[in-house]
Amino acid sequence: MSRYDSSSHVYYRCQYHIVWTPKYRLKILNGNIGKELYKSIYVYSNMKNCRVVELNVQVDHVHLVVRLPPSLSISSYMGFVKGRTAIRLFNKFPYLRKKKLWGNHFWQRGYFVDSVGMNEEIIRRYVRHQDRVGKEEEARQMLLGLEN
Structure with a gap:
């Protein structure tokens, strides 16, 4: 993979770390829902000529490192990905729509984004080892809870 991408008159490296969560941070992105979401993010990113560098779907949030072309803003990319994945998950798993909590909104309104530079x-x-980081954090929280 080249360090830079190019189009007709530009060389670029617009790479971002993005994190977002389901509504109410419900722990539902496991099993088949998580697998479907994982595939969908790749498909919808390719549709917008974006390259997924790293992707990790946790039970209550998504970590994504992605390269976007300079012609595409992060907000329009996130609106597209979150909107399309929500529609796809609601259609593929109709029981999700039956929960009164959703109100036809699968994702939380906001997201975290940071540009990826030298680090x-x-x-x-x-992002790759988020599973391990989460488990270590849970263990630490449990220990703290037991001490109190």
Whole structure:
């Protein structure tokens, strides 16, 4: 993979670390829902000529490192991905729509985004090993709870 991408008159490297959560941060992105979401993010990113560098779907949030072309804003990319994945998940798993909590909104309104610069490998490693980080954090929280 080249360090830079190019189009007709530009060389670019617009790479971002993005994190977003389901509504109410419900822990539902596991099993088949998580697998479908994982595939969908790749499909919809390719539709917008974006390249997924790292992707990790946790039970209550999504970590994504993605390269966007300079012609596409992060907000329009996120609106597209969150909107399309929500529609796809609601159609593929109709029981999700039956929960009165959703109100036809699968994702939380906002998201976190940070540009990836020189610390790319550190961020990619963090996203890749998010499972382990989450489990270590849960263990630490449990220990703290037991001490109190």
